[in-house]
Amino acid sequence: MKVIQKSKIPSAYSSPPIDRLSAVLDRFRVRAALFHTGSMCGHHAFEAVPGRAFMHVLRRGEMEVRHSPGETATPRLRLAEPTLLLYPRPLHHVFVNPPHDGSDFTCATLDFDGGERNPIVRSLPSVVCVSLDAIDGLRPALDLLFAEADHVRCGSRLLASRLFEVVLIQLLRWIVDHPAEAGVGSGLIMGLSDPRLAKSLVALHHAPHEDWPLERMASVAGMSRSAFAAAFRTATGTTPASYLTDWRLTLAASMIRAGAPVKLAAAELGFSGAASLSKAFRQRMGVSPREWMAGPGAGTLKTGEGA
Template identity: 75%
Template structure:
């Protein structure tokens, strides 16, 4: 059960406002035989095994189990590109509803970076998920005006509910460090949410610790243990992730620097080169 102190802080909205995710329904119904889902950069998947049994395969050497047998309704979440294959009976295969996921920022999306490559969750483990799934299935299974668009939005609702569960149960989701672990701590979550909401503000260690209600030394140690990063390094990475997303949408470097609290455009460019290995202009050109 989640700590009531954590639930008082909305840990996801600021993240999802800055880095949106779009779901696109592409299959509903039975799947028979072998079905492969190739790894496409920047593309994730959310599959709902509604009924039936199947075998899930990954390539040997990946950081996930090469074979899994599933025989209960389950969510299969791939936050980033990872090839996977469903092996089903040749006839009367199990029922799935599946969506492709596109995360703003691609590989630099903070949520994507903080999640394991694959998460498996039984449907009944996520409180409140069934009503959203019932609505999703009703729209996905019938052709009506706007049904595909509504199904896409409902898939996004299901994803947010899943992310909420992951933040509340990081160990069960296979999360060991990073942003998710920081958000699971009620004290660190307060500081992280404040930084996410106001990245342009000055955020010295003392101010972050004050928001968290901790001493500077205790906050710095807890932050490092949970996220694997220092508070200052996390702030820089958060600003750079925002900067990359803003520049890809066409915002000029000078404007981005002002909005994110950098002293100047050249200051942003310098940090950008240090962390990403290229100037903003070169980086943008490489991203096409």
């Protein structure tokens, strides 16, 4: 009897998986730098320095993490198992370990392109704390990381730093799939966690220069305009039009910081000209691109405004 195999062609009702992170990470890269591996005894304070983020891997031991009152929803964390800690923004934190035979850590600083204006950074809580065993596939990368961090070999520190970046991407994957467990309330990550909204977000992340009226965004998501607009605002905390403007301006700020002329940034990001970009930039930043570049820091986007 002839056996008829089931077709492997996807059903018309199934959606192929999409890469929700690469377009953002390609535009806004992150660089890690290993700075510690081994035991920590007693108190260790990590200062809040502008532009500096941290990732700590607790490999062995029990300890307490302390934050300044009012700066996070968790003033104290008690860790009793191997744990990954991510501080995407500057936040003073203190590790409290036994005075002798302290916990084992491997730690790195992180430099996110755009600092606190990085769209991923802006959508994350001030601290992410997750057990190593909660993230599928993390252990092999950590084994390689620890092997390089623990032994001085040619290029070991550089390779360990790159492996920290791999670990970060795996953590971000987990956060997109488990936003509530990571403490994410709204923003880009919450939008990417919704399979329908993610289709639209990924499309406009890839092609910010194209026209993106509400009808097109909703169509890509497979939703009606009203349902899409409501779901988008609930997830991201802003309107689709305002999000698109903020995304374009965040990219423009990155390009201008890298030395690109305003006219070129405008042409590549869908603005009608340099004057149009400068006007939108001033509305969001409070200053012109020229004034922003001359300032002591890079102003923050006023998100959530506009239509």
